[in-house]
Amino acid sequence: MKKIKDHYFYKAKSENFRARSIYKLQEIQKKFQLIKTGDHILDLGSAPGSWCQFLAQTVGQQGRVVGIDLKPVEKIPGGSVETIQADIFTFDFSLLPKFNGITCDAAPNTTGIKDIDSSRSLSLLEKVCRIASVKLNPLAGFAVCKYLQGIPLDEVKALFLEYFFMVSYYKPKSSRSESSEIFVIGRKLKKNNAQDHQPANSSAP
Template sequence: MARDHYYNKAKQEGYRSRAAYKLKQLDRLEDVIDRGDTVVDLGAAPGGWLEVAAEEVGPEGQVIGVDFQRIDDFADHDNVETLRGDMTEDKTRKRVVDAADGTVDAVISDMAPNMSGEYSLDQARSLHLARQAFETALELLEAGGDFVVKVFEGPDVDDFRADVEEEFQYVRATSPDASRDESSEVYFIGKGRLTAPVRPGDELEVEITDVGSEGDGIASVEGYRLFVPGAEDGETVAVRVEDVKPRFGFAQRVDRE
């Protein structure tokens, strides 16, 4: 059974929980954590995800773990800081922001409710925790940052995914091999936090203030660069936004349609 395999593997390799292999598999799938990153781990106890994240960011990176339960100190990882608190409270979020010094590259959450045994209730609580993690990610992540969150499958999960897709370049849903066979958990991986003031489909009037190396006009919308083919420096043009990346986007002229 996968359960026995990963439980035994964690014991042999010195991880605090079998969940460590879930994060390893998620990271391998979508490259969520890079060397030197600052990572915030929500619901971090007992610390399996913290150990994996600390290994991935290396000594030049930083990992901040938050949980309502106490997390034992790490003798082998100087780059891990733990905070005890409730992420639904503003004071805990402020402590995380202060610890991260304002720059966060990835927010990861393996939070789960205390199980009641009634699936509909547990699923609703799981979704509530996932939304709390999502709100925290929106507050903390830099442009281009990544987000991983667990949720139990059930009502309103599709709506939650749609909300995440609004804020990230793309979202992938997956169930790691390390999840228990009987588990209904699914992980959403949001890649590329979008902090742009525009979204695909928006129509607006912009002033072209520069020309890029490929000959496209460049406009600035609240400091965000928008590339507009067929536009020249000094023009004011009506455009429709076609694609939005974390740090720049593309638009097409609509004043010629």
């Protein structure tokens, strides 16, 4: 992924965060106040680890963060973060306990063709919703997911509304204006969610 050496890049360096992406989650947290002290958070697409660093600070010593990425994540000091090197499409999520929330900054392999990239991004969101349906507590659980725009946001909203009562979008200031990314926030997981939308032969969740 191309490194953008802007104000946020240097700020992240000076504040010892591993990536400028930290400021996107920080802005989301400032606006929506999703993550609480003591929460257990599942962070998908977590390398190099700046969201995990921020999550660890926010949940504190009583909280717990599990990060999953295709790439290894260098150990995060403090003891509340565990990272797993895996593909979220094939990982067996039944190995993990329940969480208060899911954050997902995973980026699909992009082609530069807007519709293909957006459709890959939507597949990631669908996967995150299915994970949410089994790993979050109904009415309380939340999910924050990056989405590369292309396929209309109405479709994304319809997907999220199958799983969550409340759906919002947010484009943080630290997300470059020329980037198609936007963050989708689902709150209050529905009890009767759409696990049964999976094809019968797909692996759970």
